[in-house]
Amino acid sequence: MIPYNTMVVLGGVALLGAAAGPIGALAVLRRRALVGDALAHASLPGLCVAFWLVGERFLPALLLGALVSGLLGVGVLAWLAKATRIKEDAALGVVLSVFFGLGVVLVGILQKRPGNKAGLDTFLFGKAAGLQWLDLLFLAGLALVGLTLVVALFKEFQTLGFDRDFAAAQGWPVARLDLLLLALIAVLVVVGLPAVGVVLVAALLITPAATARLWTQRLHRLLLLSAIVGALTGAGGAWLSSMIPHAPTGAVIVLVGAAFFLLSAALRGASWR
């Protein structure tokens, strides 16, 4: 029998995975998967600064800080790729490591302060068990908003992904739709930070989408499947990590996601393409 508190946490992380799956699928289809990873790593310094400013572990404030520095990182990334000779993959490597390095240093400094109970280090690899009711409600709310937008704008994202010029010729604001998708990725990354952590949260976006992609050639099924796989990955990982002492949630979630992927790959065999 799973204790009530654990159930609540599992539900929250499942919803998180259910939103991360389809948004991750759109990100993968628009070739934005690694941008999510850069954004996640770049969010750490902002999270630390927000903690330093607020002085306590107030999740909405921490995540707002994380969002700001994550988006700043993506902004720097876009600028580097555009204004310099550096290509996008190299720019991504630079931004990701520099921001993350700064974040790790800040975590170290803030953790050393006397009387500190922030547990900022849990944001590295995630800790679902530590989440409070109110935190979960906040995270679930944001995840639901993201999920709703994906469902509401299904045909817009479908057309944008398949044929951007056609979408633009119809007069659709394709640049703003791309920005909205980036915003959705950013929000999901940030919302996933407490449970999955900076280092591995991008995997929650990418892996369920990759798994689902092996099973279907239709976008609506892809989104539905990645939501289901995402929910199972999140909940399964959170539950397993609560059973294994000292296993960070994020790491276990990634392994569960990988298990789904490998199982699918084995079952799908030759029909991968």
Added chain:
Amino acid sequence: MNRQTQDYPALFLRELSVVYHGRLALEQATLALDGPALVAIVGPNGAGKSTLLKAALGLIPYTGQVRVLGQPIDAVRSRIGYIPQRGSVDWDFPVSVLDVALMGTYGRLGWFRRPGRSEYHLARECLRRVGLEELENRQIGQLSGGQQQRVFLARALAQQADLYFIDEPMAGVDAATEATLFEVLQELRDQGKTLFVVHHDLRSVPEHFDQVILLNRRVLAVGPVATTFTADRLQEAYGGRVLALHEGMLTP
């Protein structure tokens, strides 16, 4: 749109210039063309043919003036159809043949609204018109090049536009598809629509098109095929080689 002669040109460009990747792709293009017509846009590689379509559609920055159906493009988008080059699309994208045809109806649907029974009906009707009704559930990437181009045409039909911009529809398609494409394009013209088609095969221009735009970064000539598609003009556009290749096929 009605079939009577309009009092404005279907496409009007004044001093349209486009800088693309740091070079002048289109220089002071000025033209006015009346519809209904099937218009070939021809010129050598890098002449700015696709650029002209994209600028007319407002997809890339330009200087100068563009009027489509007598108005700025943003005012008439629901009446404009577009078939981009086949290479510009992600063919691995998880959509079926029917999904793509259905996209032709999305412009009229507006935000958030889902396609309903009439949209599905129209999309299937358009697929039947191009002979692909059997393949509606196939993933789009599993089709041959010619079949993919037919899906694009079905999507354009579903747009039910009055004016079409079509970028190299005949590139890399089989003979049967080419025949179907020309048949449908001419049918649309006969319904009173105007179609601008970027076209590479000079030999088939006199047979299939009414009007021609000869382009080589500048507009070299515009007008009816019979009087415009001449050896002199083509030589101006392409240089000497083309004459040897196509002697006897051109209007003297």
